[in-house]
Amino acid sequence: MKISKVILITLMLVFGLVTISWLVSSKSNTTPILKASISGFSAENAFEHVKYLVQKIGPRPAGSKAEVKAAQYIDYVLRQNGWKVRDQPFSKVVVREASVLQKEQQVELINSQNIIAELPGTRPDTIIVGAHYDSATVNAPGAVDNASGVGVLLELARVLSQEPHEETYQLVFFGAEEYGLVGSQFYTSQVDLSAVRWMLNLDMIGSPMEIDVAGKKSTPPELIKQVTALAGESSIPFHLSRDFILMTRESAQGGVSDYSPFLDQNIPALGLGIYGRPEGYFHRPEDRIDRVSLEEIQKIGDFAHRLLTNVKMSTIGPNEWDELYLPFQLGKHVIILPNYVIRIVTCLTFLVTVLMLIKFHKKRNLKKFEWKKVLGVLGISLLLSLIVVITSGIGEAVWGLIKEVQILYYAHPLLFIVARVGIALGVFLIITSWLYKLPLVRDSELYWVTGAVLLLGISLVLALTRIDLAFPFIFWLLCLNIQFFFPNIVLVLIGPYFLIWMHYELLNSQQWISYYQAIHNYFLVFLGIYSILMIPFFLALLHVVITKTYLLKKLLVLSRKPALVVTALLILSLGLVPVYTRSYPQTVVVQEEWSGSSEGKVHIFSDERLPRSVVKDLSGEDGKSLYIPIQNEKPPINVEASMAETINDGQRILDVSFILNYSREPYLTRVRIESEHPFEVQTDEFLPMAKLPRKLQLIGVQQSNQKYSIILQRTPPHKNNIHMSIETQGLVTCSIEAMFSDPSPRIQIQHDLLSIDYQIWFKEKYDF
Numbered sequence: 207m208k209i210s211k212v213i214l215i216t217l218m219l220v221f222g223l224v225t226i227s228w229l230v231s232s233k234s235n236t237t238p239i240l241k242a243s244i245s246g247f248s249a250e251n252a253f254e255h256v257k258y259l260v261q262k263i264g265p266r267p268a269g270s271k272a273e274v275k276a277a278q279y280i281d282y283v284l285r286q287n288g289w290k291v292r293d294q295p296f297s298k299v300v301v302r303e304a305s306v307l308q309k310e311q312q313v314e315l316i317n318s319q320n321i322i323a324e325l326p327g328t329r330p331d332t333i334i335v336g337a338h339y340d341s342a343t344v345n346a347p348g349a350v351d352n353a354s355g356v357g358v359l360l361e362l363a364r365v366l367s368q369e370p371h372e373e374t375y376q377l378v379f380f381g382a383e384e385y386g387l388v389g390s391q392f393y394t395s396q397v398d399l400s401a402v403r404w405m406l407n408l409d410m411i412g413s414p415m416e417i418d419v420a421g422k423k424s425t426p427p428e429l430i431k432q433v434t435a436l437a438g439e440s441s442i443p444f445h446l447s448r449d450f451i452l453m454t455r456e457s458a459q460g461g462v463s464d465y466s467p468f469l470d471q472n473i474p475a476l477g478l479g480i481y482g483r484p485e486g487y488f489h490r491p492e493d494r495i496d497r498v499s500l501e502e503i504q505k506i507g508d509f510a511h512r513l514l515t516n517v518k519m520s521t522i523g524p525n526e527w528d529e530l531y532l533p534f535q536l537g538k539h540v541i542i543l544p545n546y547v548i549r550i551v552t553c554l555t556f557l558v559t560v561l562m563l564i565k566f567h568k569k570r571n572l573k574k575f576e577w578k579k580v581l582g583v584l585g586i587s588l589l590l591s592l593i594v595v596i597t598s599g600i601g602e603a604v605w606g607l608i609k610e611v612q613i614l615y616y617a618h619p620l621l622f623i624v625a626r627v628g629i630a631l632g633v634f635l636i637i638t639s640w641l642y643k644l645p646l647v648r649d650s651e652l653y654w655v656t657g658a659v660l661l662l663g664i665s666l667v668l669a670l671t672r673i674d675l676a677f678p679f680i681f682w683l684l685c686l687n688i689q690f691f692f693p694n695i696v697l698v699l700i701g702p703y704f705l706i707w708m709h710y711e712l713l714n715s716q717q718w719i720s721y722y723q724a725i726h727n728y729f730l731v732f733l734g735i736y737s738i739l740m741i742p743f744f745l746a747l748l749h750v751v752i753t754k755t756y757l758l759k760k761l762l763v764l765s766r767k768p769a770l771v772v773t774a775l776l777i778l779s780l781g782l783v784p785v786y787t788r789s790y791p792q793t794v795v796v797q798e799e800w801s802g803s804s805e806g807k808v809h810i811f812s813d814e815r816l817p818r819s820v821v822k823d824l825s826g827e828d829g830k831s832l833y834i835p836i837q838n839e840k841p842p843i844n845v846e847a848s849m850a851e852t853i854n855d856g857q858r859i860l861d862v863s864f865i866l867n868y869s870r871e872p873y874l875t876r877v878r879i880e881s882e883h884p885f886e887v888q889t890d891e892f893l894p895m896a897k898l899p900r901k902l903q904l905i906g907v908q909q910s911n912q913k914y915s916i917i918l919q920r921t922p923p924h925k926n927n928i929h930m931s932i933e934t935q936g937l938v939t940c941s942i943e944a945m946f947s948d949p950s951p952r953i954q955i956q957h958d959l960l961s962i963d964y965q966i967w968f969k970e971k972y973d974f
Contacts, residue, residue, distance in 0.1 A: 289325050419476050530545040681701070875944050
């Protein structure tokens with residue numbers, strides 16, 4: 207049999223296998239539901255709980271007195287509805303390593319509690335429903351995030367307590383979720399999960415609904431099929447967090463909410479929330495009660511009840527399932543590509559590619575590989591990629607300088623991405639319209655071969671690392687193989703589809719701003735990554751262009767001027783797009799700052815320039831910050847410091863004590879230690895050493911300025927005494943910091959396009 211026939215048969219097998227897998231998955235995804243659910247769920251009742259948490263209690267950051275009040279309220283409501291309730295207090299040390307956005311290692315002691323309620327059934331099989339009740343900061347009322355989830359869960363407690371049920375229900379209200387899923391991680395590490403069927407989490411109620419299945423270990427396909435089938439039958443618009451399955455695995459935290467620690471313990475779990483990038487109220491003072499919709503509460507409440515009474519998992523307790531599957535959503539239908547199909551498709555695609563490369567070698571009868579031509583093709587493609595990637599951001603760079611902002615597309619990221627793609631396409635058309643005049647390689651197959659080898663290498667490396675992560679490149683390679691037989695611009699554009707869609711999902715999520723900041727901080731790294739990713743795309747495109755030279759040559763020449771005009775218009779039009787809107791306002795901090803016994807000052811600052819109207823009202827100067835003095839007032843804390851020193855084998859051992867006298871308890875207390883020499887800290891009062899994970903040592907981490915530093919921090923309750931032992935060879939600087947909420951700020955700013963954080967900070971430095 208000729209190699210070309212083998213290739214075609216293999217390609218047919220790949221498509222046949224994928225089609226059969228999709229059909230089987232689609233069929234199993236529409237399994238009829240056992241019964242219709244009429245819940246008796248009242249959105250009005252749930253809304254009353256939300257109002258109490260937001261308006262009566264207010265911001266509920268982990269460890270605060272407000273969080274304790276919220277826990278007491280939840281406990282009371284559950285007991286009134288006949289649930290068995292117990293508190294699960296915890297005190298956990300969390301280590302945050304230095305990262306792109308956080309330059310120093312930070313070790314935190316988080317104090318909080320989970321509230322656990324149980325309603326026994328006729329069987330011990332347990333369904334867990336969870337929601338976190340803390341809010342993000344001292345200034346965030348946390349209406350949508352997540353009083354809305356707590357309100358729904360408390361109303362579900364009333365409904366479930368009035369119905370006959372076989373399964374045992376357990377409701378868990380998690381504390382300290384906003385600090386990194388601390389409460390749910392503590393719960394799953396301490397509780398016996400052997401009787402748990404599955405877990406449902408409610409976090410940020412709204413529509414369109416996000417069915418969140420992504421974590422270090424993603425939700426089992428069996429659960430996804432049942433839940434999405436119910437969502438389709440309930441006529442609730444939903445989105446499956448498909449692409450985040452690839453993004454969150456192997457990450458430090460794993461998932462985005464409290465279902466993730468259950469997946470880590472091999473318990474089937476998923477979350478319900480709002481799909482897409484949250485508006486500017488997310489984790490902000492604007493997350494007030496008016497953001498919560500009664501209609502959405504009713505929809506999600508009814509749907510959650512239907513899930514609890516209809517989903518039937520085949521196993522109980524921790525179990526194993528296919529972890530490397532890939533789900534695909536087509537409207538309200540979800541199709542799941544299992545791990546074994548991905549592996550078979552990968553192997554067959556590799557086989558096709560190798561056979562095609564062998565055929566190319568035999569066809570050309572090459573005694574010596576054409577290295578000069580290949581290097582020339584790669585060089586041209588890389589140069590083209592660099593030019594296109596750099597120039598695609600020219601509009602952003604120009605208007606960023608003119609408007610004096612770093613994050614130009616804060617309010618409208620999608621518009622700027624579209625503009626970037628448009629500018630890149632325009633630049634590409636302009637360049638390629640001149641390429642035919644240059645003495646370039648006119649061998650279309652050589653462009654294809656170079657692209658295929660490059661994609662094969664990338665795919666192979668990723669497949670050996672993690673098979674599901676390789677799938678977007680496998681699909682791209684498959685499209686490139688088909689393109690060899692049917693050169694077409696459509697195949698060129700479809701090839702990188704999954705990579706493009708993953709970026710869209712990222713930009714349309716909570717993580718987009720961090721991603722954008724990372725690009726700015728590590729511009730050269732991302733320039734290299736995206737330039738390399740563009741090379742296979744341009745090679746595939748040039749393969750088609752050269753194959754159909756006579757048809758496309760005139761079109762490219764004719765498109766030169768229109769492309770130049772459109773590119774210029776796109777760059778100019780970016781200046782009309784507002785940086786901030788009412789939905790996505792600029793973040794400004796109004797912070798009282800005190801240092802020792804000196805007079806305080808009000809520091810008003812932002813990452814971007816302050817609006818001129820605000821600066822004018824405060825009689826300041828244009829810039830990102832301004833200060834207003836506070837006269838004839840005392841600082842909120844008085845610190846008394848003492849130090850005793852001993853020398854042991856050339857090492858200084860400092861016995862440092864601080865006594866903090868404050869008028870009211872701060873929310874955060876922080877100690878920052880810095881030295882030009884390595885150091886190690888011992889402290890049992892501030893951070894109990896026994897609670898450090900894996901016997902972690904508190905040592906200074908070297909920074910870019912060559913100094914060593916570490917930040918130690920804790921939430922309430924606080925002690926008035928801080929005692930620590932520091933072992934070092936040189937001088938040490940200790941900064942004592944404390945942060946208070948500011949319910950009655952002395953300077954209030956009203957501006958439609960600003961979101962204001964009011965805080966009080968105390969800071970004093972000591973050199974030892």
